[in-house]
Amino acid sequence: MAIDPKLLEDLENRRQKARDAGGKDKLEKRKEKGILCARERLEVLFEPGTFQEFGMHAQHDCHAFGMEDKDLPYDGVVCGTGFIDGRPVAAYSQDFTVSGGSLGRIHAKKICQLMDYAHDVGVPVVAVNDSGGARIQEGVASLSGYGQVFFKNVYLSGVVPQIAVIAGPCAGGAAYSPALMDFLIMTEKNANMFICGPGVIKAATGEHAELEQFASAAAHATVSGNIHLIAQDDRHAMALAARLLSYLPANNVCDPPHDLDYPINTAPDLGMNELVPDSPKKALDVLQVIDRLVDPESFMEIMPDFAKNLVVGFGRICGVVVGIIANQPAVRAGTLDIDSSDKGARFIRTCNIFNIPVVNLVDTPGFMPGLAQERGGIIRHGAKMLFAYAAATVPKITLIMRKAYGGAYLAMCSDDLGADLVLAWPTAEIAVMGAEGAANILFGKQIKEAEDPKAEQARLVEEYREQFASPYQAAARAMVTDVITPAGTRTRIALALRATLSKRDTRPPKKHGNIPL
Template identity: 65%
Template sequence: MAISKALADELERRRAVALAGGGEKKAEARHAEARMTARERLEALFSPGTFQEFGLHARHNTRHFGMESREIPGDGVITGTGFVDGRPVAAFSQDFTVSGGSLGEIHAKKICHTLDHAGKAGVPIIGFNDSGGARIQEGVGALSAYGQVFYRNVQLSGVVPQISVIAGPCAGGAAYSPALTDFTIMTREHAQMFICGPEVIRAVTGQATSMDEIGSAEVQASVAGNIHFIAEDDAHAVALVHRLLSFLPSNNMMDPPHRIEPELAIADDPVLDDLVPEDPKAPFDCRKVIERLADEGDFLEVMAEFAANIVIGFGRIGGIVVGFVANQPMVKAGALDIDASDKAARFVRFCNIFNIPLVTLVDVPGFLPGVHEERRGIIRHGAKMLFSYASSTVPKITVIMRKAYGGAYIAMCSQDMGADRVLAWPSAEIAVMGAEGAVNILYRKELSEAEDKRAKAKELAEEYRAEFASPYLSAGMLFVSDVIQPRQTRSAIALALRGLMSKRETRPPKKHGNIPL
């Protein structure tokens, strides 16, 4: 049966209203601030012509609230699926130009439908958050709607990658949905993320503060540790999503997008021999080592601004996607503190969930000493690293570059935490504690009798390193698989990874372990 012109015209009218969102003036206001509209963000995310929208004709439900019915195009959120670099991806984008992007029952139902689809289809989910919060006039219905979104975030956790982009306000309960996802990207300008704003804090506590102090991208990235990347603008945020997806599988049943060549190129890299100073106390940038190990130096650092004493991120070695975890000697001498432990532990768990092998680079003097750390629970937080590594079944390769002392040696994926290969450089020192501390304990008498105590301490420290901390001692006891020259590291890891791609490891049946949160 042919569709009448009246019906066709009505369809086009309705489509035009929905596609217009908040209207031309509001869209122009966004462009004046160098910001994209909600629909433009999705257009930038997906390959042209591949976006299929869910719920274009969704309508705001006002029947319970005695309000005059008004049209809210798409109920303030755009949802659907499309393709990113040839892979199917689901996404939603809140539209601040429509009722402030506020969340109500229908708005949330569209998001939930998209999340459900992502789970069933086994595809990543991307969420653009730009909302004034819960729709007050919908009362407890709006709160229930948030709960339904949170519930699905949790159900999808560990099933498909979830990426949130904070591109505008994300306040109160709304902030918990991004917090439940795997990665959060926040634009430097125009985005805010907080539970209680400055006015509420001032009213309740009497403390005067500003949005920059509690809700800015800089604070969330460097102080709170709630976000993983800062984007300069919407376009940069979309580019970061694309880059992140290039390292991730679509779901937990698939392998990451490896780029394995039939023939593995084996070659030494002499540059690595000179990157680490001979002085064990001299700092160096571990990222330079990572860049030499990663194919073409391609390394995507995650949470670069937070807990900078440990570096995490994605790269490839011999075409195989890996997650890097490395101590950073340039910050706190690479010691593990509470924030570094949390940062590394969650990243390790993410990699394990999505079948990404782990490469751990070690130069750690220990857990950070101090009253502040002890009182805040360094034991509990440090245990998260032990738990995360020990429960991971992906291929795990550890390279001990220099110091590996005490409990931090174990926490950085020693053989006892399930490392499949532990490689050490000749400069490695593996011991209960550093040479200077050990000398003060073990050789007090010799030091007290020496005329030149400083020279004697140095002499004894060298003896201690040779006798008790040598990598050959650990290799002789089979705690280290091999001692290699730094120049051989990339080839050694690439070969080990290639041989471990068929690794299978089962654990006792259980719901899940009880990580020390």
């Protein structure tokens, strides 16, 4: 007995109504502006034909104030699962054409149900934010909905990867769900994120502020450090989310997607030798080192526009997924400051959660000096780096390229902070402080009284370097595993990564450590 054709027709009509979202006119206007609709964003994210929707027929609370006759398809949020590069992922996409993408009780319930599903089956979550905020007509129920979503964000944190895409307005309390996720991607245009808008700021403080100053992707990427990546448009945002997931495991008990069939080429890379400046006073561009260290075109820098004196990102070294933390001597001499410490600590902890080995490239003269840094809490912020490295149980491999002075030597994952291997180039200098400063403190009187103070200072600086700052001195004290040529760096690190993937590090039972926030 065949199914009644009227039932199939009714089902198709309901589906078409959902596809039309808030109306064909609204969809057309977005298309004219080059903005994808909620469903199109997920279609771009997932492999064709793999999307399975959750809650297409869900509806808002019809008893909400003034909304008895309102029709809100799928309550303004498209939820479901699909495949990216053959791997399952859960995602939701808020629909601004349906009541401004506002969040109400059912809207929140759909998101929470999807996140519970992601937790239970162990798959990543991608959240596309495009909402006017809480649905005022539902009163406190909408605020309760946000609280439930925040709770699920924290519940999933450290279990499955969470990626937020800011593709439209994301204001007030709505901004906190993305902020609780692992990575934030924001489109360059048509998107903003803030707690208080220009009007509220003006009324409360008297300050005149345009959205571009504090709510745009550029402001968040360069000044506040609230987002990790800027996308040119919706399609680019989905591509960035997919690329991020290509480095991450499905959940915290899985290994990252390593390619252990990738061959290890043991031939020296003589080009790496050429990158090292002939003088320790000349800046080394660490991005060039990273480019030669990782597999071709595999490096994905995270937060490239924030705290540029520290470079962090994902890459592959002979097929092994790694997180790279590197001082950038070309910016502020590679010093560690408040912002770079926050940036580094967060990235280290993200790698640790998802079982991603960490490779550290060291060339730093120390922590940034200055009244603003001291008053801003550089002690507390710098301690985050120490805490993150010491708490991390993933493989940790450190390469000291040149300067490694004072507390910054420790903060970049020294042997004492738990590095599994510490390699050094012959150009490395490991000491409490720079050779010139140390020589002046230790031999100041001798230098002043010399016939040729400059020559005497140069001699003593070189003597100090050789006796107290040489990588061989550190190696003699078992603080450096080996001194290697720059040309042999990729091979040595690749072999070390393969050898440490089986690492197991059991810590004392506790809820969690108390990182200095």
